[in-house]
Amino acid sequence: MKKIVLLLLFFLIIPSVIYTQEIIENPEKPANPNAGRILNIQEVLRITDEGGEFYFVGPRYIKVAPDGTIFLYDREQLLRFDENGKFIHNFFIKGQGPGELNYVRNYAFQDGKLIVFNANPYKMVWFDFNGELLNDVKIHDISGYLHFQFLKDNTFYFFASDMARSDGKTTIMNAPQILIALDQLGKKEKEITSFNTKVFRTGGAWADMSSLISVPYKKRYLFLSHTQEYLVKLYDIETQMTLRIFTRKYKRVKPPKDHKFGVFYGRDGKRIGPPIPEFFNDISELFMFKDLLWVRTSTKDERKGYLIDVFNLDGKFIDSFYLKINGSLVATHEDFIFIREKDEDELLNIVKYKVIE
Numbered sequence: 001m002k003k004i005v006l007l008l009l010f011f012l013i014i015p016s017v018i019y020t021q022e023i024i025e026n027p028e029k030p031a032n033p034n035a036g037r038i039l040n041i042q043e044v045l046r047i048t049d050e051g052g053e054f055y056f057v058g059p060r061y062i063k064v065a066p067d068g069t070i071f072l073y074d075r076e077q078l079l080r081f082d083e084n085g086k087f088i089h090n091f092f093i094k095g096q097g098p099g100e101l102n103y104v105r106n107y108a109f110q111d112g113k114l115i116v117f118n119a120n121p122y123k124m125v126w127f128d129f130n131g132e133l134l135n136d137v138k139i140h141d142i143s144g145y146l147h148f149q150f151l152k153d154n155t156f157y158f159f160a161s162d163m164a165r166s167d168g169k170t171t172i173m174n175a176p177q178i179l180i181a182l183d184q185l186g187k188k189e190k191e192i193t194s195f196n197t198k199v200f201r202t203g204g205a206w207a208d209m210s211s212l213i214s215v216p217y218k219k220r221y222l223f224l225s226h227t228q229e230y231l232v233k234l235y236d237i238e239t240q241m242t243l244r245i246f247t248r249k250y251k252r253v254k255p256p257k258d259h260k261f262g263v264f265y266g267r268d269g270k271r272i273g274p275p276i277p278e279f280f281n282d283i284s285e286l287f288m289f290k291d292l293l294w295v296r297t298s299t300k301d302e303r304k305g306y307l308i309d310v311f312n313l314d315g316k317f318i319d320s321f322y323l324k325i326n327g328s329l330v331a332t333h334e335d336f337i338f339i340r341e342k343d344e345d346e347l348l349n350i351v352k353y354k355v356i357e
Helices: 002-021
Strands: 023-026 041-047 060-064 070-074 077-081 087-090 103-110 113-119 123-128 133-138 146-152 155-161 171-182 188-202 205-208 213-217 221-225 232-236 241-248 271-273 283-289 292-301 305-311 317-323 327-333 336-342 348-355
Touching (some): 060 103, 060 327, 070 103, 103 146, 146 213, 188 271, 221 283, 283 327
Antiparallel strands (some): 070 077, 077 087, 103 113, 113 123, 123 133, 155 171, 171 188, 188 205, 221 232, 327 336, 336 348
């Protein structure tokens, strides 16, 4: 009888484990017969720094607020624009006092308020949309780098990079990226799960060999990649389970011989690492476009641009296209994408395009 009970428990437990670990293997080519085309996009808005009220060095963290205004972060600037791209306000005041910022790590919106995540020191700063300070809260008892994911029900979700202390040896090691929940007082509620990336470590210096790339969906799910090879996971915050793991047959891209990777040198001038990779990491970025996952791959065609793969929520490879732009895809919103690109004078612009398909 005892053996029968144990067998029943075995068969009840094992299927759920197998389900979470099963990898969906997609073919090399997607279902869409028109895959491999250049995506048709149409410019609808261009933001430049010609007016002199702000300047562009490397604009990022572009988001559209619930009221339709556009926010972005650049060096010591947190800028708000109206729907037509007209500059409204810069929230950034440098310093470490209340309401002052040093390095913006991301931001979120809640009930008509802007919540900014600042590093050095780590804190959360609340503003109204006119720039008035509402609250300034330090983040407590957190070490390592924090990467904001999303805010839901007054709980903030971050990935915290946990780097073990070095013993001075040169090594390749796992670096856990721990998903944590913080309350509005900046205190850690719990650690939820972790995903390992690979780093090269020598003395007190380190370099990423693979990175955690993530994109939230519906303030509940995270699509993420954390390996050098083509692999995507769908994680559910509420059930605390990896729902899907999927990949596709992918021809890996070798770096050109003259490609410069970051390297470390010893006191004798000899190169000590990290090892030069045989291939680029297969996945560069993840984006949600409507209810589809866009995977920017390492494949680039000089005539067509970057290759982006498209997956549905079931992890099926349904489409691919090339994005021919003079810059980088930095954000998506509804039917639109935002591109950081250079104009004919080599000046950076933020350009909003409508996806025509």
